[in-house]
Amino acid sequence: MSAPVFVVGRDRLAVGRVVLDGAEGRHAVTVVRLAPGEDVVLVDGAGRRARGTVTAVSGKDALDVDVVAVVDEPEPAPRLVVVQALAKGDRGETAVETMTEVGVDEVVPWAAARCVTRWRADRADKALARWRSTAQAAAKQSRRARFPVIAPVASTDEVVSRLAAAAVAVVLHEEAAEPLASLLPPSAGEIVVVVGPEGGITPDELAAFAAAGASAYRIGPAVLRTSTAGTAALAVLLSRTDRWA
Numbered sequence: 001m002s003a004p005v006f007v008v009g010r011d012r013l014a015v016g017r018v019v020l021d022g023a024e025g026r027h028a029v030t031v032v033r034l035a036p037g038e039d040v041v042l043v044d045g046a047g048r049r050a051r052g053t054v055t056a057v058s059g060k061d062a063l064d065v066d067v068v069a070v071v072d073e074p075e076p077a078p079r080l081v082v083v084q085a086l087a088k089g090d091r092g093e094t095a096v097e098t099m100t101e102v103g104v105d106e107v108v109p110w111a112a113a114r115c116v117t118r119w120r121a122d123r124a125d126k127a128l129a130r131w132r133s134t135a136q137a138a139a140k141q142s143r144r145a146r147f148p149v150i151a152p153v154a155s156t157d158e159v160v161s162r163l164a165a166a167a168v169a170v171v172l173h174e175e176a177a178e179p180l181a182s183l184l185p186p187s188a189g190e191i192v193v194v195v196g197p198e199g200g201i202t203p204d205e206l207a208a209f210a211a212a213g214a215s216a217y218r219i220g221p222a223v224l225r226t227s228t229a230g231t232a233a234l235a236v237l238l239s240r241t242d243r244w245a
Contacts, residue, residue, distance in 0.1 A: 003039040003051070004032055005140045010044040018042060018052065018065045026061035040065055041143065045136070047073045049145035073145050076243055078167065079105045079190045082230040083159050085112040085197035086119060091227035092127075093134045095195075096150065098231040100138035103238055106149040107131070110159055114199030119153050128152065156205055159194065160212045166192040169214035172233055173201065174223045176216035180236045183217060191237060195230045 006024045020028055020042070028034045034054050042050040042065065052067035082104050084095055096107055109131065111119065119127050132150045139147040154162070163169040167189025170180070173196070185191055194201070194209060201209075206216070219232050238244045 002143055003041045004028070004034070005041045005043055005143050007045055007136070007140070008042045008050075010046060010048055013042055013044055013048050013050045013067070013070055015050075015067050015070055017055075018050070018067050019062060020065055021062040025063060028063055029057055030060050034063060042067065043140075043145040045139070045145075045147040047075070047146040049073060076103075076105055076146070077188045078186055078241060078243075080234060080237065081106040081108060081162070081166075081190055081192045082234065083108045083110045083154070083162065083192060083194045084230055085110045085195055085226055086115045086117045086153070087226045088116045088198065091225065092117070093130055095227040095230055096131050096134045097138045098228070099234055100135045100144070100148050101142045102231050102234045103243065104148050104230070104234055105146075106151060107135070108151045108159070108162065109153040110194070111153055111155060112197045113156070113202045113205060115197040116199065124153060156208065160208050163192055163194070163209055163212040163214045166190050166213075168192070169209070169212065170194065170233070171201065171206065171209050171214045171216045172196065172219060172229050173206070173216040174218055176218040178215070178217050180217040180219050180233055181240075183237070183240075185237050185241050187242065193230065193233050193237075195226055195233070198226055 036054050038054050050067045050070045052065040055066045056064040135148050167186050168191045171194045
């Protein structure tokens with residue numbers, strides 16, 4: 001079994017003794033129940049990964065780790081961004097969780113015209129915080145050293161700007177003629193994939209995205225939920241890059 005992952009500030013990740021305390025230390029001691037002699041991985045969420053062994057446990061919320069190796073992982077290439085339309089219930093968090101596990105580098109919440117859910121001013125911060133918390137938990141579970149960015153909620157105009165700047169811009173649409181598997185991803189740059197809401201992407205949104213240089217693709221013969229489409233698209237794209245080689 002792989003060693004569990006815990007988050008530590010970048011300035012503390014160095015060879016030698018590292019104290020894991022606070023919420024992460026409490027989780028390690030009381031939930032994971034780590035003991036001296038067990039291996040752990042410490043990450044900062046920005047690409048630095050340290051490997052070490054627990055040497056001592058202090059109370060219920062701290063332990064000492066003897067770090068023997070520290071590595072700074074390079075930025076992934078190509079970079080994968082999913083523009084995820086807001087979804088009802090907890091489906092947005094489900095999308096963030098599974099996309100993080102697969103390997104997404106950034107998720108941009110999108111207030112599409114046909115979104116059932118709206119992040120009003122009084123709830124936007126809390127909703128965004130849940131997405132970010134979900135991403136961190138999923139990144140730790142999948143042993144990632146670099147956590148995905150969860151951007152602030154974007155308008156359609158902001159999504160258009162993001163698509164125009166991308167190396168490759170993709171809009172998932174069930175009526176598209178081209179399968180996503182026919183796309184050969186570039187070896188560098190940013191790939192931006194748009195996932196629409198439960199009610200679908202409007203003709204005006206599709207036209208704006210096309211004008212920005214985005215092409216429409218379908219994943220397969222079935223119509224996927226907004227909470228699963230992004231994950232499926234990432235798997236298709238990553239399987240054709242060196243990132244999954």
